[in-house]
Amino acid sequence: MTILRHILEVVDLLEDPDIDGDRVGKFLEAKNLPLTVEVERISSREAYTDVITILIEGENGKSSSGDSPTLGVVGRLGGIGARPALKGLVSDADGAITALSVAYKIAELKKRGDKLDGDVVVVTHICPRAPIMPYKPVPMMGSPIDIFELLKREADPRMEAILSVDATKANWIVNYTGFAITPTIKEGWILRPSEDLLDIYTRVTGEPPVVIPITMQDIVPYTTPVHHINSMIQPWIYTSAPVVGVGITTRYAVPGSATGATNIYSLEQAARFIVEVAKDYTSGKAKFYDEKEWRTILERHGDLKEIMRKGAPL
Numbered sequence: 001m002t003i004l005r006h007i008l009e010v011v012d013l014l015e016d017p018d019i020d021g022d023r024v025g026k027f028l029e030a031k032n033l034p035l036t037v038e039v040e041r042i043s044s045r046e047a048y049t050d051v052i053t054i055l056i057e058g059e060n061g062k063s064s065s066g067d068s069p070t071l072g073v074v075g076r077l078g079g080i081g082a083r084p085a086l087k088g089l090v091s092d093a094d095g096a097i098t099a100l101s102v103a104y105k106i107a108e109l110k111k112r113g114d115k116l117d118g119d120v121v122v123v124t125h126i127c128p129r130a131p132i133m134p135y136k137p138v139p140m141m142g143s144p145i146d147i148f149e150l151l152k153r154e155a156d157p158r159m160e161a162i163l164s165v166d167a168t169k170a171n172w173i174v175n176y177t178g179f180a181i182t183p184t185i186k187e188g189w190i191l192r193p194s195e196d197l198l199d200i201y202t203r204v205t206g207e208p209p210v211v212i213p214i215t216m217q218d219i220v221p222y223t224t225p226v227h228h229i230n231s232m233i234q235p236w237i238y239t240s241a242p243v244v245g246v247g248i249t250t251r252y253a254v255p256g257s258a259t260g261a262t263n264i265y266s267l268e269q270a271a272r273f274i275v276e277v278a279k280d281y282t283s284g285k286a287k288f289y290d291e292k293e294w295r296t297i298l299e300r301h302g303d304l305k306e307i308m309r310k311g312a313p314l
Helices: 004-014 021-030 091-112 147-154 195-205 234-238 264-282 291-301
Strands: 036-043 048-056 071-075 120-126 161-167 178-181 243-249
Touching (some): 004 021, 021 048, 021 091, 021 120, 036 147, 091 120, 091 243, 161 234, 161 264, 178 195, 178 264, 195 264
C-alpha cells in the first residue's frame, strides 16, 4: 500500500493561492468517495481559515450504532501559505497535506471494499494567507485565528483516540528526516510511548522508531509563556481522549515558513503510518495506552488535567 499518489494530488490542490475549504471539499466529493465533509469558516480582523471535518464511517462504527472505536486524525498547523510575503506552500502545510491524504486514502479503501471496522474523523484547516511568527531556532507559522478556537474544533467529541500530525522541523532535538511520534498524552499526563504504535512505526518504515522527547512545557497551553516544541499535542486540552503527536521531521532545523520544504516521501511514510494505526485501532488490535497503568496513576497521584490546562479558555 502506498499513499504517494494521494499526497501528490493533495499537494497540487493546496498549492493554488485561491484554495479554500469549499474547494477541498469539492475535490474529495468529485472522487465519489464514501465520506462526508463539513466546512466552517472562522474569520478575524486579519484574515480567515476554513476548518474541514471529514467522516469516513466504519463497517461497525459508532456513527451507524456499532461499537468499534473511533480514531481522530488532526492536521495541526498555522497555515498552508504565508501570502503575500511568500509564494507557494510552506513547510507548515505538512499537517494539512497528511491529514487530507489520509482521509482520501481511507475513503478510497472503503470504496474498493476494504472497510475499516470503526469510524475515522479527520479535522484540519485551510489558510493560504497566514502570518510568520518569530521563533527560535527558526521562524514558524502563526494563524490569523485564535489557536484555542481551532483546538476546540480539532478535538472532535467523537474521537476516542487522536493522532495529531504537524511539521516538527523547527527544533534542534529531533535530528531525523522522516517522521517521529510522541509518547501518549492523556488529561495532562505524559504516558509512556504505546508499544502498539511503536510496532506499527517499525513495520511501516523498516526502521527503529523515533520518539519525540515531549516535556511538560510542551503540553501546557500556549498562554503559558514558555518554549513549546510546537502545538502538535495541544488538542489534549479539550479532550479526555489519548493524543499522540506525529511530527514530520528533518535532520536540520527548517522554518515552518520555509517554501520548497515539502518532502513528499516523509509525508507518505507518516500518512501510511496513520492509515495502519486506523486499521489496527478501530479493530481493537492497537491501544494508545495501558488502561491498568492509567488507573494506577490516577489512584495514586490524582488528576492533572485542570492544573496543566490553566490559562486555556473553556
